Amino acid sequence: MTVRDAARRFAPLVVHHRRRYALAAIFLVVSAVAEIIGIFVLSDVLDMALSSDSWQTFAATAAAWLALTLVGAVTDYFGQLRAIAASEDVVRNLRNHLFAWVQRLHPRLHRSYGLGDLVNRHLSDLEAIEHLTGSGLMQLLIATLSTVGLVTAAFIMSWQVAVVAVIAIPVMWLISRSFATAQTRATRLERAANSNIGVAVHEGLAGHETAVAYNQQSCEHARVAGFGQDWLRARIFQSRVEVGFGSVMSVGQVLLTLIIAVMGVWQIRQGHLSVGGLVALTGYLGYLYPKMQEIADLRLSVSSAVVSAERVAELLDLPPSDTDQADAISPSVSPHSTLSLRGVGYGYGPESLLDNASLDVRPGELTALVGPSGSGKSTLAGLLVRFDTPQRGSILLDGTDIRTMTAASVREHVTLLPQQTTIKAGTVADNIAYAQPGATESQVVAAAVAADADDFIRALPLGYATVLDEEGLALSGGQRQRIALARAILRDTPILVLDEPTSGLDTATAARVVEALRRLAVDRTVLVITHDPRLAAAADNVVELRGRRLVHVRTPRHAAPGSMRMRLDVAPRHVVRSLTT
Numbered sequence: 158m159t160v161r162d163a164a165r166r167f168a169p170l171v172v173h174h175r176r177r178y179a180l181a182a183i184f185l186v187v188s189a190v191a192e193i194i195g196i197f198v199l200s201d202v203l204d205m206a207l208s209s210d211s212w213q214t215f216a217a218t219a220a221a222w223l224a225l226t227l228v229g230a231v232t233d234y235f236g237q238l239r240a241i242a243a244s245e246d247v248v249r250n251l252r253n254h255l256f257a258w259v260q261r262l263h264p265r266l267h268r269s270y271g272l273g274d275l276v277n278r279h280l281s282d283l284e285a286i287e288h289l290t291g292s293g294l295m296q297l298l299i300a301t302l303s304t305v306g307l308v309t310a311a312f313i314m315s316w317q318v319a320v321v322a323v324i325a326i327p328v329m330w331l332i333s334r335s336f337a338t339a340q341t342r343a344t345r346l347e348r349a350a351n352s353n354i355g356v357a358v359h360e361g362l363a364g365h366e367t368a369v370a371y372n373q374q375s376c377e378h379a380r381v382a383g384f385g386q387d388w389l390r391a392r393i394f395q396s397r398v399e400v401g402f403g404s405v406m407s408v409g410q411v412l413l414t415l416i417i418a419v420m421g422v423w424q425i426r427q428g429h430l431s432v433g434g435l436v437a438l439t440g441y442l443g444y445l446y447p448k449m450q451e452i453a454d455l456r457l458s459v460s461s462a463v464v465s466a467e468r469v470a471e472l473l474d475l476p477p478s479d480t481d482q483a484d485a486i487s488p489s490v491s492p493h494s495t496l497s498l499r500g501v502g503y504g505y506g507p508e509s510l511l512d513n514a515s516l517d518v519r520p521g522e523l524t525a526l527v528g529p530s531g532s533g534k535s536t537l538a539g540l541l542v543r544f545d546t547p548q549r550g551s552i553l554l555d556g557t558d559i560r561t562m563t564a565a566s567v568r569e570h571v572t573l574l575p576q577q578t579t580i581k582a583g584t585v586a587d588n589i590a591y592a593q594p595g596a597t598e599s600q601v602v603a604a605a606v607a608a609d610a611d612d613f614i615r616a617l618p619l620g621y622a623t624v625l626d627e628e629g630l631a632l633s634g635g636q637r638q639r640i641a642l643a644r645a646i647l648r649d650t651p652i653l654v655l656d657e658p659t660s661g662l663d664t665a666t667a668a669r670v671v672e673a674l675r676r677l678a679v680d681r682t683v684l685v686i687t688h689d690p691r692l693a694a695a696a697d698n699v700v701e702l703r704g705r706r707l708v709h710v711r712t713p714r715h716a717a718p719g720s721m722r723m724r725l726d727v728a729p730r731h732v733v734r735s736l737t738t
């Protein structure tokens with residue numbers, strides 16, 4: 158990606174802040190102009206003082222110089238504040254935009270990047286992009302205008318001296334260009350190492366218990382330290398480029414000042430310049446040099462920002478998992494819905510996971526999907542809530558292909574309880590109500606009762622008001638599972654797809670949850686994915702995912718009365734075989 162590509166790509170996200178940047182730029186330009194005129198006035202003040210004319214004229218000129226300095230300082234203050242406010246707001250908006258997009262990506266893409274890497278892209282990378290398209294651009298504009306103003310003023314004082322300064326500008330630009338290539342390479346290495354550290358720290362902390370249990374803390378530590386070493390190398394490389402550039406520029410500045418001083422003295426001796434004029438001239442060039450260096454530095458920082466732009470653009474170019482057709486519909490939610498698969502085929506790569514899979518999951522029935530680990534059950538659950546679309550065949554909701562519906566509408570009909578339970582920072586009630594933010598207290602309690610969670614919640618120190626930390630570590634695995642189940646129940650959609658709802662539960666609790674699921678299935682369509690023989694035995698239908706196909710193992714016709722109490726030893730042999738695989 159070139160600087161131009163990056164600017165073109167992200168400018169539309171910044172463009173609606175142009176007025177704020179413009180206002181900041183106006184303040185800063187006024188400040189720069191006040192500075193330039195101030196130096197001019199200073200030369201008069203000095204010449205007057207040296208020629209000791211009237212003290213009154215001297216005082217008036219000195220007051221004008223002071224006033225200009227004050228105007229410069231005040232406008233600089235407001236300009237800087239405005240610029241900072243605009244750039245922070247742009248970063249905030251860019252982050253909102255990126256986060257909204259990343260939320261639309263398939264969960265498997267989140268996993269493939271790693272959370273640490275994604276977090277990094279939401280933080281420092283966005284700041285760099287703002288610099289490229291907002292504050293950096295504004296700084297470049299002001300530095301360029303100031304340079305033009307200072308050079309013009311220098312020309313008025315002495316064109317011979319000003320020519321030397323003008324010649325220095327393209328030389329500095331060429332030097333900064335040669336450093337920019339190295340800076341891009343260094344930044345790429347630094348960003349990659351930084352992301353690796355983020356991923357390693359996140360994984361190390363998220364899997365801390367496993368690391369301790371397996372005595373692998375030193376391995377986790379070595380992993381973070383290894384990436385830290387890469388980062389250090391990249392930072393040293395980056396600093397070498399930055400500091401090297403700074404040193405070359407300093408030598409250049411000294412050379413330039415020396416040449417200008419020699420020329421200035423020569424001009425005074427020739428009678429072409431006054432002492433005040435030389436002071437003003439060196440003042441102009443004293444301001445000019447940092448402005449030129451700022452332009453050259455911007456060239457370097459822009460090279461770093463391009464790397465960040467590449468990293469963010471990479472995420473924004475990923476296809477979202479919830480793209481709707483142009484004429485997608487949002488059918489109204491009916492209390493009873495049938496979910497059907499017709500000849501569904503799906504695979505992550507060339508290998509199929511599902512082939513010609515067909516199934517009807519009807520209201521009033523509890524359907525269990527069983528099958529060996531890795532056979533594709535969770536993948537199928539993801540298709541039902543349109544994380545992805547089948548490559549062949551279709552999934553129908555009351556006869557409507559879910560491809561033709563908006564993804565949001567599909568999820569208004571179908572609730573998925575994922576295999577991994579998520580507990581958010583907040584109270585128990587907040588966690589359950591996450592499914593339906595406007596839910597009343599009694600609805601939250603009813604959902605908890607249905608998930609057999611009410612008793613243990615009431616036993617917590619503050620009951621439903623007990624605050625859980627982000628990972629819900631204050632709760633046992635089974636308790637977290639039931640809170641997640643209550644959350645799914647609270648959504649009150651006609652179809653529930655529950656991935657391993659009884660995993661981690663003791664026999665008595667699992668039995669109560671199974672009972673709760675049977676009650677739910679009375680007026681809902683419930684599909685449970687399970688390895689739990691008790692749950693499969695309690696289901697009206699049992700379907701096995703076997704050899705990429707869905708095979709009916711048991712239908713309501715064969716279900717024993719009171720199937721909820723069916724024991725594993727009386728469940729059909731093939732159910733037992735598939736559950737124990």
Ligand SMILES: Nc1ncnc2c1ncn2[C@@H]1O[C@H](COP(=O)(O)OP(=O)(O)OP(=O)(O)O)[C@@H](O)[C@H]1O
Nearest residue numbers: 265505510528529530531532533534535536537576
């Ligand atoms: N994002 C992915 N990319 C490629 N392959 C994947 C991806 N996610 C899952 N798989 C593979 O697809 C297969 C099915 O995975 P899935 O999680 O659907 O199985 P499952 O039947 O639910 O397993 P389990 O019963 O152990 O939960 C596995 O071989 C898995 O490695």
